[in-house]
Amino acid sequence: MWAFVDESGDPNLDVASGATTHFAICAVCVPNEELATFRSAAEMVRKRYFQTGEIKSSLVGQNHKRRLEVLRAMADVGYRGYALVIDKKRLRRDTGLEFRPSFMKYFSRFVYDPLLRAHPRARMVADRHGTPSFMASFGEYHRKKGAQLRLDLDGETPISFEESGREVGIQWADFVAGSLRIAYSDAREDRFREIYESVAPQLMTLRHWPPGSRLEQPASEHSIESSGTMSIGPFVLKGAIQWLREHDGEGLDDDKRRIVLLALLDAAEEKSPYLTLKALHARVCALGHDVTSDFVRRDLISSLRDQGVVIASSNQGYCLPRDVGQVDAYFDRMRDEVTPILRRVRLLDEALKRATLNDLRVLDSARYGDLRRLVETLDEVSREG
Secondary structure, three states, X not given: OEEEXXXXXXXXXXXXXXXXOEEEEEEEEEOHHHHHHHHHHHHXXXXXXXXXXXXXXXXHOOOHHHHHHHHHHHHHHOOEEEEEEEEHHHOOOOOOOOOHHHHHHHHHHHHHHHHHHHOOOOEEEEEOOOOHHHHHHHHHHHHHHHHHOOOOOOOOOOEEEXXXXXXXXXXXXXXXXXXXXXXXXXXXXXXXXXXXXHHHHHEEEEEEEOOOHHHHOOOOOOOHHHHOOOEOHHHHHHHHHHHHHHOOOOOHHHHHHHHHXXXXXXXXXXXXOOEOHHHHHHHHHHOOOOOOHHHHHHHHHHHHHHOOOOOEEEOOEEEOOOEHHHHHHHHHHHHHHHHXXXXXXXXXXXXXXXXXXXXXXXXXXXXXXXXXXXXXXXXXXXXXX
C-alpha cells in the first residue's frame, strides 16, 4: 500500500495573533495494484480544475462553490483517506506542543501509527516541509516509534519525502486536508456540512483532537445544570402514581413492577430516596417472586423507564428523583457508560476499514443505521466542542 500524506494549517498555537485555528493531516491510501489507475485519474482532475498547476487547496481558497466542485470530482474518482483535525484553540501552550517539531511529531503519530499497524509494509510518502535535518529527525522519530510498536520495518524509516509537484497523491492529500481544515474553521453549519458530506464517505477514519470535549465542558451559566436543586419531585411522583393506576390488576410481570415502584415511592419519603438493586431484589423476592437481581434491573426497572416512569440511578442505587441534580447524576453515569461503548464501536469499524482499505464498512450496513447515527452524533459533539 502507498499512503500520501500532507497537512493544512500551521502548527503555531498563537491563534490570537492570526495563526490558523485548526490544523489538519490527511493520508490518501492507495493499494499497490491501483496506483497507476489512481495517478491517471488524479491527473485528469488536476488538468480539468488546475490546468498546469498542482491540485492545491490554497489555490481555491474561500471559493466555496469551486471547492465543492473539485471535492465532488475527487469523490467520483474515489479514494481512501485517513484524516485528523486538530482544534488548536483548545490545546495548552505549556505542554511542548507550542514548538513546531514537537507538534508535528506528536500529531503525525495519530495518522502514521494506525496505518502502519494495519499495513506494516506501507510506503508512506509525505510532502517536503521544514529543513533537511527536521525531515531526517522526523523520519527517524517514526522509525523508532515503529520499533516500539513492534512493527516489522527491518530497521528502515517508514517515511520518505517528495516534492508535491512531482507526486499527485500528495496534492490530493493537500486538498482533502485543506478542505477539512476550512470546514472545521467555518462557523457556518451549512458550509461545514457541504464539505464534510463531500469528504467523509471517502474516509476510513476522521479523528478530532481533543476528543469528546463538549461532553466535558462546564455548562453555560444559563443552562438547566445551573439549577441542579430545582425541584422535580411532584412531577415525578405524579407520573409514578399514574402508572400504578393504569396498571392496576394486570399481569404477573406488572405485579413485579408495582412492587419495585411502590418500594421507590416509599423511599422517596425518606432522607435518602435511593434503594440499592440488592434491596429492590430482596423486596420482590420477599413478596413471592423467584427472580434474579439481573431480572429486576433489566426487565423491571428498564421496562418502567421505557413506559415513561422517571427513575434515576447513581452509585447509591435507584430513586424517583426529587431534583435535577439526581437526574444529572444518572445522565453522567449513562454518559460514562455509553460514550466509551460508542467509541469502541467506531474504533472497531475504523480498524476494519483500515485493514481492508475501506472495502469493509460494517457500520454502513442498513441493519446498523441507528448505531451509525449514534456514532456520527458522538463525532459531531466532539467536533462542536
